[in-house]
Every structure is written in C-alpha cells, then in structure tokens.
Amino acid sequence: MADLRINEAGLKRDERLEWLKLFGLSSPAILMVLVVLVLPVGWLFYVSFIGANGEFSLENYERMINRKSYARIFTTTFQISFLTTGLCILIGYPLAYFLSQLPPRLANLGLITVLLPFWTSLLVRTYAWLVLLQKRGLVNDWAISLGLWDEPIKIVHNMTGTLIGMVHIMLPFLILPVYGAMRAIDLDLMKAASNLGANPRRAFWGVFFPLTLPGLMAGSLMVFILCLGFFVTPAVLGGGKVIMVSMKIVSNIELFVNWGAASALGVVLLVLTVVILWIASKFLNLETATRGGGH
Amino acid sequence: MKLKTHLILATALVATPALAQDKQVTIASWGGSYQEAQSKALFEPAEAKTGIKIKQETYGGMSDVRLQVSSGQVTLDIVASGSGSAARAGAEGLLEELDYSIIDASSFIPTTRGKFCVGGDVFSTVYAWNTETYGEAGPQSWADFWDVEKFPGKRAYRGKVAGALEPALMADGVAPEDVYEVLGSEEGIERALDKIRELRPHIDVFWTSGAQHAQLMKDGEVDMTTGWNGRFDNAAKDGAKVMYSFNQALLDYDCFAIPKGAPNKAVAMELLAEISKPEYQDDLPKYITYGPTNLAAYETGEISADMAAALPSSPDNAAMQMPVSLEWYAEWETIAAEMYQEMLTE
Numbered sequence: 001m002a003d004l005r006i007n008e009a010g011l012k013r014d015e016r017l018e019w020l021k022l023f024g025l026s027s028p029a030i031l032m033v034l035v036v037l038v039l040p041v042g043w044l045f046y047v048s049f050i051g052a053n054g055e056f057s058l059e060n061y062e063r064m065i066n067r068k069s070y071a072r073i074f075t076t077t078f079q080i081s082f083l084t085t086g087l088c089i090l091i092g093y094p095l096a097y098f099l100s101q102l103p104p105r106l107a108n109l110g111l112i113t114v115l116l117p118f119w120t121s122l123l124v125r126t127y128a129w130l131v132l133l134q135k136r137g138l139v140n141d142w143a144i145s146l147g148l149w150d151e152p153i154k155i156v157h158n159m160t161g162t163l164i165g166m167v168h169i170m171l172p173f174l175i176l177p178v179y180g181a182m183r184a185i186d187l188d189l190m191k192a193a194s195n196l197g198a199n200p201r202r203a204f205w206g207v208f209f210p211l212t213l214p215g216l217m218a219g220s221l222m223v224f225i226l227c228l229g230f231f232v233t234p235a236v237l238g239g240g241k242v243i244m245v246s247m248k249i250v251s252n253i254e255l256f257v258n259w260g261a262a263s264a265l266g267v268v269l270l271v272l273t274v275v276i277l278w279i280a281s282k283f284l285n286l287e288t289a290t291r292g293g294g295h
Numbered sequence: 296m297k298l299k300t301h302l303i304l305a306t307a308l309v310a311t312p313a314l315a316q317d318k319q320v321t322i323a324s325w326g327g328s329y330q331e332a333q334s335k336a337l338f339e340p341a342e343a344k345t346g347i348k349i350k351q352e353t354y355g356g357m358s359d360v361r362l363q364v365s366s367g368q369v370t371l372d373i374v375a376s377g378s379g380s381a382a383r384a385g386a387e388g389l390l391e392e393l394d395y396s397i398i399d400a401s402s403f404i405p406t407t408r409g410k411f412c413v414g415g416d417v418f419s420t421v422y423a424w425n426t427e428t429y430g431e432a433g434p435q436s437w438a439d440f441w442d443v444e445k446f447p448g449k450r451a452y453r454g455k456v457a458g459a460l461e462p463a464l465m466a467d468g469v470a471p472e473d474v475y476e477v478l479g480s481e482e483g484i485e486r487a488l489d490k491i492r493e494l495r496p497h498i499d500v501f502w503t504s505g506a507q508h509a510q511l512m513k514d515g516e517v518d519m520t521t522g523w524n525g526r527f528d529n530a531a532k533d534g535a536k537v538m539y540s541f542n543q544a545l546l547d548y549d550c551f552a553i554p555k556g557a558p559n560k561a562v563a564m565e566l567l568a569e570i571s572k573p574e575y576q577d578d579l580p581k582y583i584t585y586g587p588t589n590l591a592a593y594e595t596g597e598i599s600a601d602m603a604a605a606l607p608s609s610p611d612n613a614a615m616q617m618p619v620s621l622e623w624y625a626e627w628e629t630i631a632a633e634m635y636q637e638m639l640t641e
Binding site: 067157235254256 | 356357358361362365387454499500501502503514515516629632633636637639640641
C-alpha cells in the first residue's frame with residue numbers, strides 16, 4: 001500500500017516535471033506570439049479608442065457610422081477580395097490540375113513559371129499592368145488590330161483593372177497549396193474508382209476533388225486575407241475611384257493626424273474578417289484548411 | 296599591441312560616419328520632372344559649392360512628416376511642400392521655425408516668406424488638354440473644362456482636395472475673387488462637390504501625383520486634366536501632345552520646410568540659405584516653367600524675357616490667375632478633405 005502511494009507521488013512529480021519541461025521548451029514560442037501578435041493587436045485596440053485630444057473617446061468609431069464612405073469602402077474591400085479569390089480559384093484550380101497531371105520534370109518547369117512573378121516587385125508588376133491595359137496600351141492596340149473590338153475599351157483605372165492586377169499577384173498563393181494537395185493524391189484511388197464503375201467525371205468530383213479541398217481551402221483563405229490589406233494595386237490600377245480600407249487608413253492619418261482614426265479602421269477590418277471566417281467555419285471544415293498541403 | 300589596433304579600428308569605425316554626418320542632409324521632394332529640375336538647379340550646384348552631402352528622396356507629402364514627427368523617427372531634414380499643407384503642418388507644430396538671420400529672404404515675394412516654410416518656386420494649377428483631340432483651341436476657362444458637349448472626352452481630376460474645389464466653383468459661375476468667400480462654409484464646399492459630381496461620369500482618373508497627371512497626358516489616357524503647369528511643359532518637351540492655359544488658373548507656390556526634430560537641422564538651415572539665393576533660383580526656370588520666389592533672381596540676367604513671359608509669376612500671366620488662399624486651407628482643409636473623400640467613394 002505504502003509503496004503504491006510513493007509510486008503515485010513519484011508519477012505526479014514526473015508529470016509536473018514533464019509539464020514544466022514542455023512549457024520551458026515552448027516558452028520562447030509563447031513569448032514570441034505574445035510579443036509579435038497579442039501585444040500589437042491589443043495596442044491597436046487601445047489606440048483606436050483614443051480621440052484627437054488624446055483622451056478616451058468613441059469618436060473614431062462614431063465617424064465610421066456617421067460618414068457613409070466607410071461602409072462603401074468596406075463593401076468595396078470585401079467585394080474585391082471575394083471576387084479576386086473566386087477568379088483565382090477559377091483560373092488557378094484548372095491550372096494546378098493541369099500541372100499535377102504533367103510528368104514531374106515538366107510540372108516543375110510549369111511551377112517555376114508560376115513562381116517567377118514572385119521575384120519581381122509588386123510595384124513593377126502593377127505598373128506593367130497599367131502600361132498593358134491603358135487606352136493606348138498593348139492589349140487595346142492588339143485587340144483593335146485583330147478586330148476583336150473597334151474602340152479602346154476601359155480595362156484599367158476601374159474595378160476591372162484592379163481585379164486583373166490582383167488576380168495576377170495572388171494566383172501563386174492559390175496554385176501552390178492546391179498543386180501540393182493534388183500531387184499528394186494516390187492515383188490508385190482514381191483507378192479504384194473507375195474499377196468500381198465510376199465514370200471519369202464521377203471519379204473526379206467524387207474522389208479527386210474532395211481530396212484537394214484542404215489545399216483549395218488553404219489557398220483561398222490565404223488569397224482572401226491577403227487581398228483585404230491590398231494597397232498598391234488598387235491605388236495604381238483603380239484610377240483613384242477604387243478605394244480599399246488600407247488606402248483609407250493612410251488618408252485618415254493624413255487627415256486627422258491621429259493614430260486612433262487609423263487604428264479604428266484596422267480594428268473593424270480585423271473584427272469583420274474574424275466574423276467572416278467564423279461564419280465560413282460553420283459551413284466549411286477550416287480544420288482541414290489549416291492542415292494545408294494535403295501531406 | 297593587438298588590443299591597441301582593435302581600439303584604433305573601432306574608433307575609426309565609429310568616427311568615420313560621424314564625420315560624414317557633419318555635413319549631410321536628406322531632402323524629400325515630389326519626384327518626376329519637378330525634382331529633377333530642383334536637383335539640377337538647386338541641389339547639385341549647392342552640393343558642389345558648400346560640400347554638404349545631399350541625399351534625395353521622394354515622399355508622399357506632409358503626411359509622411361506627420362508620421363515621422365509623431366513617432367519620433369525623423370529622418371528627413373528638408374521637405375519640399377505645397378504652401379497650403381506646409382502652413383497647416385507649421386500650425387500643428389510639425390515644422391521647425393526658420394531662421395531668417397541665416398536665410399536671406401529680403402528680396403522674396405513677401406507672401407512666400409513664411410514662418411515655417413521658405414518659398415522655392417511659383418507654380419500654377421491649370422487645365423491642360425490633348426492637342427490631338429482638341430487642337431490648339433482647347434478649353435479656355437473652367438466652364439469649358441466642364442463643358443462635355445463642346446469638348447467631349449475623358450477627364451482626369453485631382454484625387455485630393457487641394458486645388459480641386461476652386462475650379463469647380465468657377466465653372467459654376469462664381470467669380471474668382473468670390474471663390475474663397477463661397478467656400479467659407481460647408482454648404483459652399485458641398486456646392487463645389489456637387490459640380491464635381493456632375494462632371495464625374497467623364498472623369499476617368501482621380502490623379503494623386505504630378506508625375507501621374509503628366510504621364511496620363513503623355514499616354515493619351517485622358518483628353519483633359521487639371522495639374523501643375525511645369526509638368527505639362529516638360530511632358531510636351533518629351534513629345535506629349537499637351538497644351539494649357541493660365542486663364543483662371545490657381546497661382547500657388549512651393550516651399551521648403553524643416554521637419555521638427557530633423558537630425559541635421561543646422562546644416563539644413565544652412566542649405567536652405569544657399570538655395571534661396573538668386574543665383575540658384577534663376578536656374579530653375581531652365582528646367583521647369585516655375586517662377587522664382589526670390590525676385591532678385593530676375594535681375595541676374597539668367598532668366599531671359601521670353602522665359603520670364605512663360606512663367607506663372609510673370610505679370611501678364613499672374614493677372615489672369617487666382618491666388619490660392621493659405622488662410623482658407625489652414626481653416627478648412629481638414630473638413631473639406633473629408634467631404635472630398637466622401638464624394639470620391641460614391
């Protein structure tokens with residue numbers, strides 16, 4: 001009996017020791033998260049409640065309700081982010097599928113061409129689109145000389161131009177995780193599906209597609225969240241009419257000389273994003289997305 | 296022995312940058328052909344003469360200064376700014392007071408010699424048009440700029456409030472001398488905004504920089520735009536089909552200021568004194584059609600009569616224009632800017 005009790009105490013001690021060890025090992029990581037994530041975000045919340053006179057105030061939030069432009073800017077931001085994500089899926093998924101069906105050597109070459117734009121500055125790529133898409137740009141010139149349309153069409157300095165630029169920049173973020181998920185699929189599964197009588201379409205939608213979902217979710221989430229913070233591309237390709245939250249943050253600092261006015265926008269964007277992700281998680285299994293890659 | 300060498304090395308490493316810093320300033324301006332002109336006429340000659348090392352940057356205006364000063368990370372020693380925003384920034388305490396015992400501004404146009412900001416050049420906000428679309432007989436007033444039947448075509452307009460409301464009111468029939476009186480209330484500002492709303496379907500681009508509106512005209516992206524006269528002359532020199540008129544234009548000036556807490560304040564003051572001298576200012580019109588703020592620059596013989604006649608500040612041209620009111624900007628810019636942004640997002 002006594003032996004058992006001693007043993008029990010020993011086990012408890014071991015357990016505590018192990019817990020401490022684990023905590024000790026992970027403490028740098030916890031500290032890191034605290035310093036680079038929790039503190040700044042907390043600070044952001046705090047500053048957003050500081051008014052122009054340096055005292056606690058709700059004026060930064062009241063302004064967002066009173067001025068109609070804020071609602072419009074948030075609508076534009078989410079609209080652009082949704083559309084960009086949708087277009088990236090429409091273009092990126094088939095492309096990733098195509099690449100995944102190629103022999104590895106060719107697929108690698110294809111992936112390099114997908115990744116190549118990453119090595120060019122975002123600003124350069126955005127201005128390149130401006131040159132291509134403007135009224136007397138290459139796209140309009142060629143289309144007119146090929147007889148596709150007669151008059152130059154408006155494809156930049158508006159929403160269209162902004163979307164073209166953003167989809168181009170965001171595509172690799174979607175293609176890579178989707179491609180990873182597709183490569184990880186055991187092709188014998190497809191053979192098994194056919195063997196069990198599924199036609200190619202059924203095999204694709206019933207077996208292949210669900211297996212790529214984690215990658216697709218991870219990619220889409222990444223694209224969507226990155227889009228929310230875009231600044232350069234809408235500023236250059238939007239013609240001054242497509243105004244996203246980040247642009248408003250800059251002009252608020254300029255206008256009100258007050259970090260709070262800008263922080264409040266950041267807080268609202270953060271909260272709205274979390275709410276949207278929370279709603280999305282009710283319908284989709286985000287857990288699989290965060291596992292990512294399909295490996 | 297070894298320790299000694301190390302010490303010497305270390306001292307040398309510490310000392311060298313300190314020595315270099317002695318005579319070094321960082322200047323931020325607006326980029327494009329404007330900064331190029333400033334660089335050739337002012338900064339490079341001043342660097343050669345005084346030995347002050349000048350580091351040039353471009354920046355986004357007084358908002359950058361605001362950020363730097365409020366976060367205590369001031370890296371800029373001198374900024375080139377529009378007069379209105381400098382006046383506002385000065386009033387907010389973002390700028391160092393200028394020392395006119397060092398800077399000799401006695402022969403300056405009196406209004407361009409501010410407490411926080413010393414004039415650099417006189418420029419105009421004008422309307423410019425594509426001569427391929429309209430020929431030489433383009434719009435001759437702001438009413439013409441608004442007249443889409445007489446002058447069909449795409450417009451560009453400023454994306455910020457500075458210099459954007461006055462033209463709208465003039466197009467709406469307000470006499471130039473009454474413009475600021477009308478703008479002295481929210482209803483007046485709203486009236487100007489309504490006029491811009493009316494033109495909005497024809498405004499393709501709201502531009503945000505001088506380099507941008509020059510490029511828009513060069514590329515033929517729009518047929519007509521507002522903008523700063525010197526940029527259009529330089530674009531025309533590069534082959535752009537662009538002309539502008541001084542009639543009803545807004546006469547304004549650019550200036551140099553020192554951000555509060557600038558790392559090399561004393562050297563900056565010294566450099567401002569240098570580039571305010573007539574022998575520098577008289578070179579600027581050679582590179583961009585902006586007039587000197589130091590009237591002595593007209594007497595050095597460097598500015599020819601022809602050149603002077605083309606400048607915004609020449610008596611004939613100035614008579615056609617409306618001077619920008621710094622008092623109005625100091626009082627109303629924040630409110631007007633917010634209302635302008637509302638209009639932009641509609």
